Amino acid sequence: MAIKVSIFNYYSNWRKCFTFALMNFSDILGQEHLKSHLVKSTDNGRVSHAQLFVGKEGSGVLPMAIAYAQYILCSTSNDKEACALKCLKLMHPDLHFAFPVASNESIKSKPVSNLFLEDWRKFIELNPYGNLFEWFQSIGIENKQGQIGVDEAEEIVKALRLKSYEGGYKVMIIWMAEKMNTSAANKLLKLLEEPPKKTVFILVAENEEQIITTIKSRCQVLHFPLLSDADITKGLIEKEGTDKPIAEQIAHQANGNYNKALHLLHNDNADEQFEQWFITWIRAAFKAKGNASVIQNLISWSETIAKTGRETQKRFLKYCLQFFRQAMLLNYSADSLVFLTPKTPGFNLDNFAPFIHSGNIIEISKELNDAIYHIERNGNAKIILLDLSIKLTRLLHIKEAS
Numbered sequence: 507m508a509i510k511v512s513i514f515n516y517y518s519n520w521r522k523c524f525t526f527a528l529m530n531f532s533d534i535l536g537q538e539h540l541k542s543h544l545v546k547s548t549d550n551g552r553v554s555h556a557q558l559f560v561g562k563e564g565s566g567v568l569p570m571a572i573a574y575a576q577y578i579l580c581s582t583s584n585d586k587e588a589c590a591l592k593c594l595k596l597m598h599p600d601l602h603f604a605f606p607v608a609s610n611e612s613i614k615s616k617p618v619s620n621l622f623l624e625d626w627r628k629f630i631e632l633n634p635y636g637n638l639f640e641w642f643q644s645i646g647i648e649n650k651q652g653q654i655g656v657d658e659a660e661e662i663v664k665a666l667r668l669k670s671y672e673g674g675y676k677v678m679i680i681w682m683a684e685k686m687n688t689s690a691a692n693k694l695l696k697l698l699e700e701p702p703k704k705t706v707f708i709l710v711a712e713n714e715e716q717i718i719t720t721i722k723s724r725c726q727v728l729h730f731p732l733l734s735d736a737d738i739t740k741g742l743i744e745k746e747g748t749d750k751p752i753a754e755q756i757a758h759q760a761n762g763n764y765n766k767a768l769h770l771l772h773n774d775n776a777d778e779q780f781e782q783w784f785i786t787w788i789r790a791a792f793k794a795k796g797n798a799s800v801i802q803n804l805i806s807w808s809e810t811i812a813k814t815g816r817e818t819q820k821r822f823l824k825y826c827l828q829f830f831r832q833a834m835l836l837n838y839s840a841d842s843l844v845f846l847t848p849k850t851p852g853f854n855l856d857n858f859a860p861f862i863h864s865g866n867i868i869e870i871s872k873e874l875n876d877a878i879y880h881i882e883r884n885g886n887a888k889i890i891l892l893d894l895s896i897k898l899t900r901l902l903h904i905k906e907a908s
Contacts, residue, residue, distance in 0.1 A: 530590075531573045534566050535764055536737035537730060544574050548581060553675075554726040556698045556707040558683070560714045561730025564763030568681055569634040570730070571708045575601055575677040578706060582674045589672075596627045599671035602678045604662055606638065606652035606685040610645055618661050635765040638682055638712075639817050649815030651882070654686040659693035666697065666705055675704045683709035684716035691718050698724045732762025746771060759845045778849065780825040783811060785850050787826075788858070791898040804899075808891040816881055819891075823878050830870050833862040863906040873897050 531541045547553060561567040576593035579600055583589040592598040603626060607617040619626070625645050629636060642648045662678060670676050680686070686694075698707060698721065709725060711717055738757035741764060742748040748756070748771060760767035769777075787807055794800040811819060832846040837859040848855055862870070877894045881887055 531570075531577070534569045534573055535741045536733045537566055537570060540570065540728065540730065541573075543728075544570075545577065548574075548577055553578060553706060555701050555705060556709070556725045558709045558711065558714070558717070558722060558725035558727045559730065560711050560727060562712055562732060562763065563637045564635050564760070564765035564767070565730045565732055566635060566764065567710050567712075567730050568630075568679075571679050571681075571710050572596075572630070572634065575679060575706075575708065578675050578677055579672075583672065596623075596630060600674065600676045602662070602665050602676065603681065604654055604658050604678065605641070605681040606654055607645070607658075608642075608647045608650040608652040610647050616657050618658050620661060633765065633768065635768070637765055638685075639821055640765075642817055648817060651816050651884075652685065654680065654683070654690050656687070656689040656693055659686075659690035662694060663697055666702055670704060675706055676702070677706045677708065679708045679710065681710045683711045683721070684713050686717075686721070688718065691721050695720055695724070733764055734762070738762070738764055738767050742767060742771060759847065761845050777825060780822050781829075781848055781850055783807075783822060784826055784829055785848070785853050787895065788898070788902065791895055792861075792902050794896075794899040795903055801896075804895040805892060808888050808895060811891055812888040816884075816887070819881050819887055820878050823874050823881070827871060827874050830862050830867060830874075833859045834864075834867050837863055861902055865906040866901045866904040869904075870898070870901050873901070 531545065534541070559567045559571055572593070576590060576598075579593060579598055580586050580589035589598065593601060596603070603623070604619045605622075605626065607613075607619060607622055609615060609617050613621050622645055629641055629644050633640070638652075639648065642650070642652055662680075666676060666678060701707065707725075709717070709721070714722065714727070735754070735757040738760055739750070739753045742753035742756060743750060746753075746768070752771075756767050756770045759770055787804075790800055790803040790807060794804060811822065814822075829846065832844055833855060835841075835843045836855060844855075846855065873894055877890050880890050
C-alpha cells in the first residue's frame with residue numbers, strides 16, 4: 507500500500523496570495539452582537555480585567571481580541587490616529603502578546619513569545635484567521651507541540667509589572683490559552699486574580715474544556731458562534747473579489763470557518779492529503795475483517811501517519827471525526843448539513859454513508875478522541891494508530907439496530 511506523504515508547505519504558497527488590513531471592528535466578518543457588546547461595555551467603563559474569548563477556528567476570535575484591544579487602548583488616547591496605526595502594526599507599547607512556541611533553528615533554548623514577535627506580526631498581517639498549525643509552520647515547528655510554558659508566564663508577569671507607556675490601559679492577549687501548561691497557569695493565577703491597575707487580560711481559546719478550571723473561573727467568558735454562510739460569502743466577495751456563485755459554494759463547504767474558506771478559494775487545502783489518507787485507511791480497515799493479509803496494509807498506513815508530526819496527526823484525526831459525522835448526516839438524509847465533497851476517484855460518500863449510523867458513531871468518535879488524547883500526551887503514535895485501525899475494522903461492520 508503506497509501512500510504519498512507530503513509535508514504541508516501550503517503556508518509558503520499561501521503567503522503569496524493575499525494580506526489583510528486589520529484591526530478595526532468594521533474589518534471583522536460577522537459577530538455584530540459581540541462587537542456591539544464590547545463597544546458598549548468599554549464606552550460605559552465596564553471593562554473586565556480578565557476575559558476569555560472562546561470560538562472555533564475561523565470564527566474571528568483573534569481578530570476580535572485585537573480590535574477590542576485597540577478600542578480599549580485608543581478610546582482614551584490623545585492621538586487616536588497614531589494609536590490606531592501602532593495597533594495596526596501590532597507595535598503599540600501597551601499591547602502585549604503570548605502564544606504557543608517551541609525551539610526552532612534560530613531559537614534553541616527557552617523559547618518565549620517576545621523572541622518570535624516579528625514572525626507573529628507577519629503571520630497576523632497575512633491571515634489573522636489562521637490556525638495553530640499554520641502558525642507552527644510559519645516558525646518551523648510543525649513537527650513539534652508548541653506550548654505556553656512557565657518561562658512565558660514569567661515574561662508576562664515581568665511585562666505587566668511595568669507602568670503603562672502611554673498612561674492608559676495595558677492589554678495582554680494570550681492566544682490559544684488552552685496550550686498553557688499547568689506550571690504557567692499556576693504562575694499567572696495571582697496576576698489574573700489581582701492584576702495591576704488598568705490591566706486587561708484577553709485569553710483566546712478554541713477549546714474551553716482544556717483550560718484549567720482555576721484560570722477559567724477568574725475570567726468573564728464570551729462565546730463566539732461559527733460564521734454564517736452569508737458572512738463568509740460577503741467576506742470572499744468584498745475582500746477577495748470572488749464571484750458570488752463561487753463564494754456561496756465555498757461558504758457552504760467552509761462550515762463557518764473563514765480560514766478554511768480562504769484555503770478552498772486558493773486551492774491549498776491540507777484536507778486533500780487528509781482525504782487520501784482517510785479513504786486508504788477505511789478501505790483497508792473494511793477489508794481487514796477476516797482477512798489477515800490486509801492487516802499489513804494497516805500497519806504500513808500507521809507507520810506512514812506516525813512519521814508526520816504530532817500536530818499533523820491530531821489534525822488528521824479531527825478531520826476523520828468530521829468525515830464520519832458528515833457520513834452519518836448523509837445516511838439520515840440531513841443533506842442540507844452535508845458540506846463534505848470528496849474528490850478521490852472511485853469514492854462515493856453516498857455509498858459509504860450507510861456504514862456510519864447510530865449503532866457505531868458514538869464508539870467511533872470515542873476511539874478517535876482517545877487517540878487524539880494519547881498522541882497529545884506523547885504516546886507512541888504507531889501503536890496508537892494501529893490499535894485504532896484494528897478497532898475500526900470491527901466498528902465498520904456493526905449493523906444498525908432495527
